[in-house]
Amino acid sequence: MRYLFLFFLSLFTLLASGQTPYHPQYYKFRVYLKDKGNIPHSPDKPETFLSRRAIERKKKEKVAIDKSDLPISSDYFTLVEKAGGKVITYSKWFSTLVVEVSDSVRIGNIESLSFVDSVKYIWRGTGLPAGERARPRLLPVDCDEYVVADTEYGVTDAQFRMHNAVVMADAGFKGKDMLVGVIDAGFTNFDVIPRFESVRLGGYMDFVPSGSIFASSDHGTKVLSTMATDLPGVMMGSAPQATYWLLRSEDTTSEFPVEEDYWVRAVEFADSLGVDIINTSLGYNSFDDKLLNYTHAELDGSVSIMSQAADIAYEKGILIVVSAGNEGNKSWQKITPPADAKNVLAVGAVGTDSIIASFSSHGLTADNRIKPDLVSVGRETITIGRDGAIVHTNGTSLSSPFLTGLITSLWSVNPALHRSELIDIVKRSSDRYLTPDSIYGHGIPDFHRAMKEVLGKLEIYPQKVADNGWDIRPELSGNYVVSLSDPVFSPSSYSFRVLDESGYLISAHRFKDENTLLVPLQEGILKNNRFLYFVTEEPFKQRIYKVEI
Numbered sequence: 238m239r240y241l242f243l244f245f246l247s248l249f250t251l252l253a254s255g256q257t258p259y260h261p262q263y264y265k266f267r268v269y270l271k272d273k274g275n276i277p278h279s280p281d282k283p284e285t286f287l288s289r290r291a292i293e294r295k296k297k298e299k300v301a302i303d304k305s306d307l308p309i310s311s312d313y314f315t316l317v318e319k320a321g322g323k324v325i326t327y328s329k330w331f332s333t334l335v336v337e338v339s340d341s342v343r344i345g346n347i348e349s350l351s352f353v354d355s356v357k358y359i360w361r362g363t364g365l366p367a368g369e370r371a372r373p374r375l376l377p378v379d380c381d382e383y384v385v386a387d388t389e390y391g392v393t394d395a396q397f398r399m400h401n402a403v404v405m406a407d408a409g410f411k412g413k414d415m416l417v418g419v420i421d422a423g424f425t426n427f428d429v430i431p432r433f434e435s436v437r438l439g440g441y442m443d444f445v446p447s448g449s450i451f452a453s454s455d456h457g458t459k460v461l462s463t464m465a466t467d468l469p470g471v472m473m474g475s476a477p478q479a480t481y482w483l484l485r486s487e488d489t490t491s492e493f494p495v496e497e498d499y500w501v502r503a504v505e506f507a508d509s510l511g512v513d514i515i516n517t518s519l520g521y522n523s524f525d526d527k528l529l530n531y532t533h534a535e536l537d538g539s540v541s542i543m544s545q546a547a548d549i550a551y552e553k554g555i556l557i558v559v560s561a562g563n564e565g566n567k568s569w570q571k572i573t574p575p576a577d578a579k580n581v582l583a584v585g586a587v588g589t590d591s592i593i594a595s596f597s598s599h600g601l602t603a604d605n606r607i608k609p610d611l612v613s614v615g616r617e618t619i620t621i622g623r624d625g626a627i628v629h630t631n632g633t634s635l636s637s638p639f640l641t642g643l644i645t646s647l648w649s650v651n652p653a654l655h656r657s658e659l660i661d662i663v664k665r666s667s668d669r670y671l672t673p674d675s676i677y678g679h680g681i682p683d684f685h686r687a688m689k690e691v692l693g694k695l696e697i698y699p700q701k702v703a704d705n706g707w708d709i710r711p712e713l714s715g716n717y718v719v720s721l722s723d724p725v726f727s728p729s730s731y732s733f734r735v736l737d738e739s740g741y742l743i744s745a746h747r748f749k750d751e752n753t754l755l756v757p758l759q760e761g762i763l764k765n766n767r768f769l770y771f772v773t774e775e776p777f778k779q780r781i782y783k784v785e786i
Contacts, residue, residue, distance in 0.1 A: 265361070269332065273332055286306065291509055317347055391472045400613070408740050409779075412649050422486075423448070423449070424450055432462075435477070436465045541574035558584060561608065563597070564596070565596050576609065585676070707721065
């Protein structure tokens with residue numbers, strides 16, 4: 238007790254004198270392993286380390302499951318910690334462990350382990366934990382000034398129209414059945430903002446040792462709002478029916494390459510979940526330790542571990558969309574990793590007037606590839622922040638997710654489409670496709686044009702459909718009858734929309750107590766179209782039938 242009293246007395250004296258306690262320096266190193274060790278897994282039995290959805294996605298995207306997908310032996314974690322290090326994160330793709338030590342000399346003990354190839358310094362700091370304040374549930378914010386009459390898209394109407402995406406959204410393609418990963422700096426108050434109650438949340442995971450995913454930063458809150466918001470007549474996200482996984486990889490208290498390692502782990506986790514598409518509005522070119530900064534010559538996609546991981550993720554079957562960076566009017570000017578990766582879609586920023594934002598980062602890459610790939614709305618983008626209010630925000634951090642959502646919604650038209658084919662369609666729809674440059678890339682995608690091409694690739698049903706409990710048949714009059722066969726749920730849980738050959742909405746229908754509905758069609762529709770699209774909706778599935786008239 239005497240020693241405890243003396244400790245508190247010393248602490249009080251130190252604080253009273255205006256001095257602060259000494260906090261020792263900690264260091265983090267990326268430890269490269271020679272192998273993964275002995276592990277009880279095999280690529281032949283992926284169900285032991287990957288989700289069913291991940292396995293199905295890899296099969297759809299024609300991706301082989303190999304040794305890189307296998308986890309690292311737990312024995313290596315144990316041996317590294319016995320040698321004096323604390324394992325903070327790891328990567329199965331790169332066979333690395335990130336280790337924290339209280340003395341940089343101690344890393345020598347770890348480097349001398351037989352299974353360690355090399356080590357690299359990636360962080361230093363005091364290691365003090367960040368505190369979290371109590372956060373009350375927020376009340377709805379009065380935003381009557383944002384209600385725009387006669388349009389479902391409210392203040393986001395201009396954003397949709399710049400991409401010619403209203404037809405796609407009106408047709409009901411809003412990302413249903415798609416799984417989206419959002420890797421960001423935090424999602425402050427997402428869990429207590431009433432405007433996010435309709436968001437379809439798959440889950441969340443924090444990969445940063447300190448801080449909290451829902452209190453560290455509202456950067457991700459704003460990012461997510463551009464995609465997931467569903468407030469008809471007020472504000473609409475670009476994929477409000479998709480399911481989202483929220484993943485935190487950015488440590489806002491410092492800037493070091495270790496954040497790239499957190500990001501790599503987040504991407505690997507997203508891959509194991511089976512996500513279809515990832516948005517990340519993070520990028521790095523300078524750090525608190527200037528010796529670790531990147532140079533323009535290193536923007537070739539092979540230097541930053543984050544850029545390397547982004548390309549690996551693509552090879553694993555995930556479509557990756559990233560912000561180009563906000564360096565256009567700064568000394569750096571160029572894109573920031575991972576925007577230099579070869580297979581990511583790097584997105585620059587324009588206003589709804591289609592003019593490039595001064596801050597939007599430029600290309601080319603060090604190996605003379607076109608970057609950014611595309612541009613979207615990043616100047617005065619409509620977002621929701623930590624207080625639940627709807628505001629304008631600037632940055633490629635917003636152009637990237639808004640475009641990610643539109644691409645997700647386009648993919649939901651035909652989820653069987655290979656990611657490379659989808660990217661090709663989106664690029665070819667863009668206004669500068671034939672004359673790309675280092676500022677706009679291929680330009681602004683046209684999603685009505687892209688949607689028509691995706692619809693055109695669907696399987697044709699000659700005149701009638703009998704599939705998955707849906708029966709669609711023409712009458713002699715030219716009208717159609719749509720019936721449900723042995724529905725699992727009540728008829729009122731089922732609905733469908735009818736689109737013309739160009740994807741424009743003709744009519745929308747919902748069953749009530751009956752199992753059969755008549756769909757009257759005007760003579761002009763039958764005369765001017767070769768096909769009709771019946772978009773069927775049931776509680777957990779959306780299907781599209783291309784019916785020959």
